[in-house]
Amino acid sequence: MAMTLNQLVLRSMRKNIKNYYLYVFALVFSVTLYYSFVTLQYNPAIVKEIGSGMSSAALKAGSYLLLFIVIFFVLYANKLFMNRRSKEIGLYQLVGMSKGLVTRLIAIENIILWLGSIILGVLMGFVTSRVFAMILLKILEKDAFVELTFSLEALLMTVIVFLLLLIVVILQTAIRIRRVSLLTLITTTGVADEKVKKFNAFHMFLGFIGLAFIGYGYYLSTSLLDLSNPDLTPNMLLFKMVSILILTVGGTYFVFRFSVAFILNLVRKSKKGLMSVQDVLSLSTIMHRMKSSAMSLTTITILSATTLGILTLSYISYYSVDTVAEEAIPYDYVMYEDTGFDLIEEFDKEEIQYTRDDIDLLAVEADVRSLLVKDAALNNDISTRLTIQVVSQKDIQSKLPNLQLKEGQGYIVGYDSLRAENIRIEAQKPIQFITSTGTEEVFITEVSEEYMVPNYHSYGFFTVVLEDSYFQKLLNDPLNENQMVVGMELQEVSQLKKAEKIFEANKVSVEIPYPSGIATKTVSVESQESYRLDLLNELGLTIFITGFLGLAFLITTGSILYFKQMSEADEEKATYTILRKIGFTTNEIMKGIHRKQLFNFGFPLAIGLAHSYFAVKSGWVFFGTELVAPLLITMGVYIILYSIFAILSAGYYRKVVEDAL
Amino acid sequence: MVILRGRKIKKVFGKKTNTQEVLKDIDLEVREGEFVGIMGPSGSGKTTLLNVLASIDKVTSGTIEINNFNLQKMKEQRLSQFRREQLGFIFQDYNLLDTLTVKENIYLPLSVGKTPKTVSEKKIKEITDLLGINDILNKYPNEISGGQKQRTSAARALVGSPSIVFADEPTGALDSKSATALLSNLEKINKEKKVTIMMVTHDSVAASFCSRVLFLKDGQIYSELYKGEKDRKQFYHEIMNTQSVLSGDGYDA
Numbered sequence A: 001m002a003m004t005l006n007q008l009v010l011r012s013m014r015k016n017i018k019n020y021y022l023y024v025f026a027l028v029f030s031v032t033l034y035y036s037f038v039t040l041q042y043n044p045a046i047v048k049e050i051g052s053g054m055s056s057a058a059l060k061a062g063s064y065l066l067l068f069i070v071i072f073f074v075l076y077a078n079k080l081f082m083n084r085r086s087k088e089i090g091l092y093q094l095v096g097m098s099k100g101l102v103t104r105l106i107a108i109e110n111i112i113l114w115l116g117s118i119i120l121g122v123l124m125g126f127v128t129s130r131v132f133a134m135i136l137l138k139i140l141e142k143d144a145f146v147e148l149t150f151s152l153e154a155l156l157m158t159v160i161v162f163l164l165l166l167i168v169v170i171l172q173t174a175i176r177i178r179r180v181s182l183l184t185l186i187t188t189t190g191v192a193d194e195k196v197k198k199f200n201a202f203h204m205f206l207g208f209i210g211l212a213f214i215g216y217g218y219y220l221s222t223s224l225l226d227l228s229n230p231d232l233t234p235n236m237l238l239f240k241m242v243s244i245l246i247l248t249v250g251g252t253y254f255v256f257r258f259s260v261a262f263i264l265n266l267v268r269k270s271k272k273g274l275m276s277v278q279d280v281l282s283l284s285t286i287m288h289r290m291k292s293s294a295m296s297l298t299t300i301t302i303l304s305a306t307t308l309g310i311l312t313l314s315y316i317s318y319y320s321v322d323t324v325a326e327e328a329i330p331y332d333y334v335m336y337e338d339t340g341f342d343l344i345e346e347f348d349k350e351e352i353q354y355t356r357d358d359i360d361l362l363a364v365e366a367d368v369r370s371l372l373v374k375d376a377a378l379n380n381d382i383s384t385r386l387t388i389q390v391v392s393q394k395d396i397q398s399k400l401p402n403l404q405l406k407e408g409q410g411y412i413v414g415y416d417s418l419r420a421e422n423i424r425i426e427a428q429k430p431i432q433f434i435t436s437t438g439t440e441e442v443f444i445t446e447v448s449e450e451y452m453v454p455n456y457h458s459y460g461f462f463t464v465v466l467e468d469s470y471f472q473k474l475l476n477d478p479l480n481e482n483q484m485v486v487g488m489e490l491q492e493v494s495q496l497k498k499a500e501k502i503f504e505a506n507k508v509s510v511e512i513p514y515p516s517g518i519a520t521k522t523v524s525v526e527s528q529e530s531y532r533l534d535l536l537n538e539l540g541l542t543i544f545i546t547g548f549l550g551l552a553f554l555i556t557t558g559s560i561l562y563f564k565q566m567s568e569a570d571e572e573k574a575t576y577t578i579l580r581k582i583g584f585t586t587n588e589i590m591k592g593i594h595r596k597q598l599f600n601f602g603f604p605l606a607i608g609l610a611h612s613y614f615a616v617k618s619g620w621v622f623f624g625t626e627l628v629a630p631l632l633i634t635m636g637v638y639i640i641l642y643s644i645f646a647i648l649s650a651g652y653y654r655k656v657v658e659d660a661l
Numbered sequence B: 001m002v003i004l005r006g007r008k009i010k011k012v013f014g015k016k017t018n019t020q021e022v023l024k025d026i027d028l029e030v031r032e033g034e035f036v037g038i039m040g041p042s043g044s045g046k047t048t049l050l051n052v053l054a055s056i057d058k059v060t061s062g063t064i065e066i067n068n069f070n071l072q073k074m075k076e077q078r079l080s081q082f083r084r085e086q087l088g089f090i091f092q093d094y095n096l097l098d099t100l101t102v103k104e105n106i107y108l109p110l111s112v113g114k115t116p117k118t119v120s121e122k123k124i125k126e127i128t129d130l131l132g133i134n135d136i137l138n139k140y141p142n143e144i145s146g147g148q149k150q151r152t153s154a155a156r157a158l159v160g161s162p163s164i165v166f167a168d169e170p171t172g173a174l175d176s177k178s179a180t181a182l183l184s185n186l187e188k189i190n191k192e193k194k195v196t197i198m199m200v201t202h203d204s205v206a207a208s209f210c211s212r213v214l215f216l217k218d219g220q221i222y223s224e225l226y227k228g229e230k231d232r233k234q235f236y237h238e239i240m241n242t243q244s245v246l247s248g249d250g251y252d253a
Helices: A002-015 A017-042 A044-050 A054-084 A086-094 A099-139 A152-179 A182-190 A201-222 A234-270 A277-319 A321-328 A341-349 A468-476 A493-505 A528-571 A573-582 A586-622 A628-659 B046-053 B076-086 B102-112 B117-131 B146-158 B176-193 B232-247
Strands: A333-336 A354-367 A385-392 A409-413 A429-435 A438-447 A463-466 A481-490 A509-513 A520-524 B002-013 B020-031 B035-039 B061-066 B087-091 B164-168 B196-200 B212-217 B220-226
Touching (some): A002 A099, A017 A044, A017 A099, A017 A152, A044 A054, A044 A099, A054 A086, A054 A528, A086 A099, A099 A152, A201 A586, A234 A586, A277 A528, A277 A573, A277 A586, A277 B102, A333 A341, A341 A481, A341 A493, A354 A468, A385 A429, A438 A463, A481 A493, A493 A528, A528 A628, A573 A628, A573 B087, A573 B102, A586 A628, A586 B076, B002 B046, B020 B046, B020 B196, B020 B220, B035 B176, B046 B061, B076 B087, B102 B117, B117 B146, B117 B176, B146 B164, B212 B232, B220 B232
Parallel strands (some): B035 B196, B035 B212, B164 B196
Antiparallel strands (some): A333 A481, A354 A429, A429 A438, A509 A520, B002 B061, B212 B220
16 A cells, blocks of 8 residues: 555656645745755854854844744645645545545655755755855955855754644644545635625725725824824824724725725726726736735735835945944044044054044033924923033034034034934024023024034034134133044045054043033044944844845745736636637737736735835834935835746746637 | 638647547538538547637648638637637637626627727627627626526627637537527527527537538548428437437437
């Protein structure tokens, strides 16, 4: 018996190649991705560069997330695979095989497929892991050489995970075969999705509700972080966020389940029974399939939106690293008081070309109440007497060449509207300085969020640029304390590497007192480039992991759509046969199918893009300084990769249509 | 006028060592306005013959001309257009699209051509009136009976005013009452509108509606009967007799 069973398995496998290749693809892909990601954790070059601790913990966390994606994908692929083969399984039972025997048959087959896929996947993962390692190091701007590495731990992990998954799949199959009656097994593929039904007013209403939900969710998201709203408490914020989530996710489902069919039905009705073959293949098929595809299209949309949102946000932070570094350290090198004179000497000795700004930083008592935005000014609970840092216009001429201040005027830089919380200010208002001779007013012409002046106070509030003569006056006031800061800008970018080496060798720090005189603060010579690389180290790994997971998500959702389209194409083959017989050409039929594809792929993508756009827009300021470019780049890449699946499935449709006659 | 002319039609299935000759050098002609039936035992090649005549399948050798168009010389694209413009089809399992209403199904063949909407509407009305299905135009196929489905299918075949209509066992899935109703309709349309019809059937009653019946056996035309001035009953008996001779035992269906 065993012999004949094995023969049967092999024979059926050979005959089912078409069904298998999908499943095998899903398996091999999952193994490859998982193995290569886990291998990264054990790659010596990576371990050396990023060290252990936080970074390796992040990689580990990433691998768990990846595992989640993999499980989802494999189980889905198995379900689809079983659906396609229900007829075959039914047939085995029909000719008298027991359920146990059929289960064994499928189990043996699965074991063969899985072992093969694991071997193939590990081999591919072995190669791709090196590529991923190189990409990671490239993002971190480290030039280390990456060798092909084989990791026994990673192999063991992968094998254990996938063998466990195999057992789950076999159990799932066994339960399925046990539960299902012969009759339903045989007819599964035959059941067309939704049998044609009339559309009623209630569905119309739900369709409208779906659109309204999404719209309201978007509206809420735009006002999510409205800081001028005094009622904005953390609880309120959480409540709002949850509402937005429910509204958009629920709305998406309603749109797919009801709105689409409803709108398409209106279009259909307007044609009064005279539909072109293109309409027949797009409008009416989509309309009647919506009930069964609503759930999966919603899932795909939400997954795409989440992936895109996270990708965009992490790309925004990565993209903003340069700007963030520039804001924190406005010059290539900044030294406080007399910390860095060794460094300057070394630079001169090594012939490094630089320009130098010597800046007097003055700490002045000021009252900003008159500067506040309208609503806040009335709130007397807010203490508005602060120590403000001021600089003279001539000291930062190189940063603000176009600034023309008249007497009694000031210009604010480095104002951070986000972190200012309840001290929100606006321009065209006066600020009051408290001097030994009384209170004096300076008119603020403009408030800029740009950082241009190094700020040695850790509280990082704004800096006021003052007209030179008034600055001199404040400087001479015994109430105020001043600090000297030197900012240096390299003239030749090519000398950056050399300068950095000298900087590393001459790091010094000194204690400087706070203006209050109570405490002191340790400051050192600061380098913008070093700071940028530190940031990059933190964020590079994040963008890599999110990018990797994003890609996995994208390929998973794309494949699922593709698989779904494949089975849809197979189910609709009869329709194509009829149309071909009546005398429609392949190209005419394909035109209609392209329209359907545009919907099936384009619609979830479009809604996903819209969702992620609103999500990103509501919170991006926490992640970086630039929205448009990272958003467009991420979305562009996503659209391109996603389209590949649409093109693949169109190719499959063409084959089916061509074979239909 | 001869509308369909077939010369030495040969069809071989299978490859190299394992081949089977299904049609063996068949010659036939169909004149305009004829209602031709093709009968024969299972495996005699009826459906294959209909498929190659209707350009759905390709012949291994031989030539087929419809309305002076040589099917073998046309490319796939051209052939599709030809089918759409010159031929009509009625199939045993109706071949209606489930997702379309009756009217949408009937409109399909007109949808690609440049037929103006008003003309289409008029044609649909005319043919559905003739077939008695104008009250179910907005229903979906799963809401109507088998007889109505087949009449819808016939309406779709006829709406484009084809040169010739091919019907493959059109009554195969119908009860006898619906079958008779459909055949009377076809007969009427054949006579009144001079539409040429070619029908494969294994049902002698159905065949008796034809003006001529060809008998196929082992891939060859074995004999043919003309109705002439005979009434349907007489013709039916004649068909029955020929059939029993053909199958040798009189039991073949």
